[in-house]
Amino acid sequence: MMKKIIILSIALFSISAISCNKFLDEKPASFYTPENYYKSYQQAQNAVNGIYAFTRDFYAAVGLYEEDAMLMLENPTGQAKSDINQSNNNANLRNLAMQTTDLYFNVWWRSSYKGINAANLAIQNIPLISSSIVTDVQKNQLLGQAKFLRAWFYFNLVREFGDVPLVTEPTTSATGLQIPRTATKDVYEKLIVPDLLAAEKSGLPFSDNTGKVAIGAVKSLLAKVYETMAGFPLQQKDKLPLAKQEALDVINSGKYTLYQNYDQFRDAANDNKMENIFMVQFAPAIAGNPMFSFTLPSFSFISNGQQEIGTLLPEDTFFASYSASDKRKQEKQFFFSHAPNFSTGVDVQFKNGQHIYKFWDDVAQASGQYSGKCFPIIRLSDIMLLYAEAQNEADGTADANSYSYINAIRARANLAPLTGLSQDQFRQAVWRERNHELCFENITWFDMVRTRMVYDTKNDAFVPMVGYTFPGNNTAKFQAKHYLFPIPQAEIDANPKLTQNLGY
Template identity: 85%
Template sequence: MSCNDFLEEKPASFYTPDNYYTSYQQAQNAVNGIYASTRDFYSPVGLYEENAMLMLENPTGQAKSDINQSNNNANLRNLNMQTTDLYFRVWWRSSYKGIGAANLAIKNIPLISSAVVTDVQKSQLLGQARFLRAWFYFNLVRIFGDVPLVSDPVSSAVGLQIPRTPVKDIYEQLIVPDLLAAEQSGLPFSDNTGRVAIGAVKSLLAKVYQTMAGFPLQQKDKLPLAKQKAMEVISSGKYTLYQNYDQFRDPANDNRMENIFMAQFASTIAVSPMFAFTLPSFSLISNGQQEIGTLLPDDTFFASYSANDLRKQERQFFYSHAPNFSTGANVQFKNGQHIFKYWDDVAQASGLGSGKCFPVIRLSDIMLLYAEAQNESEGAPDVNSYEYINAIRKRAQLAPLAGLSKEQFRQAVWRERNHELCFENQTWFDMVRTRMVYDTKNDTFVPMLGYAFPRDNTIKFQEKHYLFPIPQDEMNANPKLAPNNPGY
């Protein structure tokens, strides 16, 4: 796998920040260490090898499980989040761990002698570090709202005793400036090793601008900027849509084609749990893999796909049966459809851990982002917006769209985002920035506030659900974080 080399972390036990940054290899290792934190959200955590990415899937109403729920998953699926739930702590601590590593790199790399590390090399390393720091903060503000802004290395626990910074200030003082600086860092436009490239920077800028245009900031003047950055990625020609969904699942296409930025995994170094998590529980269809059945589509969500949508067909995005690995006998899954997106042929046959990287930003996401931003800012879809959404629909063997009003096109884009990007940690962020939810039972979009889940109409969104609670452990360690988010 092309990404293996920089997944390996070098021991640095005998170094301090003051004496470590003396060579290009050390500077590169420092940046590699930042990437390590990007995997934490998609890796097993807790007693039951749960996965923090479930925090962004369970509360959408579009997911269910084969198994009895842990408190972490059950609370999310029932919109009964507790400040002590495990996933909140993982997102908080892993994000700040990555931010801390980025802060060290950003402070110390410029101090290395240019005779040892050239200015070009420094600029590219700093570009990667700034992108990653911005990405961690982008997640934090969308998940928790106001959080502490830490842009310098923290040398002691005392330095962590700081209050929360308003979301607007974090965007304006760090996220956007970091990405604008990374955009000028001299990185290549694309990079199939899994490292950050300019295409990823511009894509994240587009997503940041689009989110700033939505809730809670509602800065509508950011929509043209989102459209512009999305177009710069699309028109570069450096990324192409998969021709079929087999290419989506093929690990050989990680960090290539449609993939703009991914969390890196490799079966011999850092194993992805997504294959095991989405295997039907105790189905015996794999060669000794854990078959956990933690995440599968809710019935009404699966039914919301058109009957002729290729993504709905067997072994495309979903599947309902497979042969027993040992006997070949057909196994019909007890809970209906399961997610096939993360199926790994090599892991299934060998019994080894999956090395499939996790898609954080795909070209289809950016094409739909352009279509939404352009339609919202200009009042009607243009030829490019139709071209991009129809390219994604064509792959799904759906008829092209034409002649839609602004409102009709908006809902068409939102529907396409739900169907194309499902179970990739995109839907929840779309919900909270628009404060709208996909009513899968009626195939329309309605306000998030007061919406009741189709599987249980007693579970309804409240205003407090726009944000997750700050973890109780963090509140205890830093009283300046008080009060917690409203409702918690």
């Protein structure tokens, strides 16, 4: 069994393969420029490794009040609340009162373009290396990783901000670009889809438990892209058969398996394998994952010195929306309401009720260090549910595979199998399962904007986003402008060719 490889910026670290008995080493490396770089396979690999580094920016602590850019995609779902009220960035999202200067918009925009710039640099220069130094097979695999990552960054950008500048050449600065926005449709058709189709033919292995991009991840992302293109705003329904075929290729590959239980989800030993198709890489003392700390109840003293912040926890009606028999609702499955004081062993009942147990980390809890658990971006359960939805939409009724996939996920949750549903009943069953299974993994918001529907947790129904009011918050009412986030004001100030999204 191979250890996962932590991906670090080439300006700071070099990456080398590690054995299963050796932990991740931090190795400072000299700074490279395009003029003295790309002279060996290791340098080319480091260039690609440097792209991965930017994937962590969205899941790492930022700001002054223990904030995390991933919260941009959780707070406005109506399914999240907080133990604390320190951050305007979080409060504005929960109140749907976003400001163009809010921190998270800058992080998603700037880090995405930094990652894109790093990918552009690798994509431009790797083909120029002599084939006597780096073989064509190696080049294609490196380019496949770079193109996947570039497509992933752009896929996030168009879903979050709509039309964005399309940059395909390296620039001297990843921010302050002096070019106008490109239509969302063109970003998909000119870059995202072509990059993924190229990556699909790059010769990468189908799976890779080191954390690097593999064909399974490429096909999974392509399925998600096609599914999104079939939804709003493009509504290209002809993409549904393509989405279900890419998803089916992943499911039938035999390279990925569902977790048998939720303890396996939390076990860092299962990172980059089993159900995990693509993850953002973390490791203690090198690049720690703050999600465990962010989801611990504030000042509960249930860990060994770990910061206990309570930034993200389930809204009451969302927790109540799980069936009473749903295993995910049971104590210490997806959520928990009490735990022993770390020092005394006395049980602590959390003052705000349920908190998220999904990101619990036994090692971090005992050591007090940041968690080394990788963050899931694509899981097999996501792709199985995606197939079920795409097939039902494309063919007008669910097939045997669709029922098999959703029922496998339901069986793990101790729920009865579904059968004999109409197209709309099955559609809503899949949406409900996606909300309950993939919650707090930065998926729900994207499902909302592609369907323009929101899970009304009070009434266990799906209703149009526009006009929906969050449970317990009469001021948070969706408007059409909320389908997109505002373009960061700092970017508009730096680039006069940028325009702001309507309503901001």
